Amino acid sequence: MAAEMDAAVLHGVKDLRLEKVPEPRGPAGPDDVLIAMRSVGLCGSDVHYWQEGRIGSFVVTQPMILGHECSGQVVEVGANVRDLKPGDRVAIEPGIPCRVCTYCTTGRYNLCVNMRFFATPPDDGALAQYVSHPAALSYKLPENVDYEEAAMLEPFSVGLYATRRAGVAPGKSVLILGAGPVGLLCLLAAQAAGAMRIYVADIKDDRLAVASRLGAAGTFRADDPEIGERLREETEDLGPEIVLECSGAPSAVRQSVDLARPGGTVVWIGMGPASFEFPTLTVGIKELDVKGMFRYRHTWPTAIELVSSGKVDVKPLVTHRFGLPQVLDAFELTRTAADGAIKVMVNLEG
Numbered sequence: 001m002a003a004e005m006d007a008a009v010l011h012g013v014k015d016l017r018l019e020k021v022p023e024p025r026g027p028a029g030p031d032d033v034l035i036a037m038r039s040v041g042l043c044g045s046d047v048h049y050w051q052e053g054r055i056g057s058f059v060v061t062q063p064m065i066l067g068h069e070c071s072g073q074v075v076e077v078g079a080n081v082r083d084l085k086p087g088d089r090v091a092i093e094p095g096i097p098c099r100v101c102t103y104c105t106t107g108r109y110n111l112c113v114n115m116r117f118f119a120t121p122p123d124d125g126a127l128a129q130y131v132s133h134p135a136a137l138s139y140k141l142p143e144n145v146d147y148e149e150a151a152m153l154e155p156f157s158v159g160l161y162a163t164r165r166a167g168v169a170p171g172k173s174v175l176i177l178g179a180g181p182v183g184l185l186c187l188l189a190a191q192a193a194g195a196m197r198i199y200v201a202d203i204k205d206d207r208l209a210v211a212s213r214l215g216a217a218g219t220f221r222a223d224d225p226e227i228g229e230r231l232r233e234e235t236e237d238l239g240p241e242i243v244l245e246c247s248g249a250p251s252a253v254r255q256s257v258d259l260a261r262p263g264g265t266v267v268w269i270g271m272g273p274a275s276f277e278f279p280t281l282t283v284g285i286k287e288l289d290v291k292g293m294f295r296y297r298h299t300w301p302t303a304i305e306l307v308s309s310g311k312v313d314v315k316p317l318v319t320h321r322f323g324l325p326q327v328l329d330a331f332e333l334t335r336t337a338a339d340g341a342i343k344v345m346v347n348l349e350g
């Protein structure tokens with residue numbers, strides 16, 4: 001009989017179970033490595049699958065292991081793997097592109113038409129003791145980057161990619177709407193990109209306090225009727241040049257174009273309702289560049305360098321830690337965001 005391992009398996013809406021599943025027999029192929037998982041951060045999308053059983057057209061129809069923000073230790077390498085060896089510590093990029101479609105061959109592999117991605121139906125995720133993954137998407141960690149920081153590189157990659165999409169650069173004024181984990185990581189990424197006037201808006205005062213501690217130049221209540229006026233006072237009477245919308249809330253998506261200065265750039269990162277009423281005319285009249293974005297590409301090497309060099313510190317965002325046996329409690333805390341929870345980490349024993 002095959003060996004078994006523990007995993008957090010989603011069986012259906014609100015039906016998440018810690019249970020035994022077959023352990024991988026080794027790396028899945030010659031270019032893959034078998035990784036003992038060490039840290040897995042929980043994400044809003046994991047909670048969404050758990051609570052709703054779907055995200056848009058991705059529907060959970062068979063049991064699926066959750067988790068995609070992860071790091072671990074290599075235990076076995078496939079025959080072709082040269083750059084990694086057992087014992088190496090790695091951060092894991094959770095999307096496996098096909099490498100041959102038109103998006104892959106032109107470098108936009110996050111749009112791969114054949115993408116397989118951790119914890120996106122039908123593919124299993126990372127909340128298991130062992131996972132096989134391509135060596136090319138397993139990035140060796142420097143000594144001074146720990147497993148939790150390595151797991152944070154996934155959501156940080158969203159922030160890093162957002163700042164690239166938006167063209168954040170020294171001297172730019174930036175407004176971030178939504179101070180959840182992704183919004184706060186956008187703040188750190190925008191700082192690393194050289195922006196100094198970074199403003200953050202949210203409806204939660206405790207999250208705004210965190211943004212201030214992390215170095216935001218100013219914070220605003222998103223429901224403050226004067227927010228536009230107050231932002232213009234800070235930004236040459238024009239409004240911020242760049243708006244990063246991280247909440248997905250319809251009110252915030254509307255604000256993203258209302259608050260941006262004419263000629264500015266707006267990037268939509270948050271995922272909310274599929275459609276709602278929106279001030280379309282504003283986009284034209286203000287000649288805004290409104291951009292969507294999907295996950296990230298080419299971010300891990302830069303993210304590792306930023307964290308390893310100390311230029312970015314993702315550690316303060318990890319507020320709570322659980323072991324795999326307590327994974328259901330970890331999910332509940334992520335869902336409620338009680339007790340000041342920002343990023344909840346599940347740490348597996350080594």
Ligand SMILES: [Zn+2]
Nearest residue numbers: 043045069155
């Ligand atoms: Zn995530």
Ligand SMILES: [Zn+2]
Nearest residue numbers: 098101104112
């Ligand atoms: Zn592809």
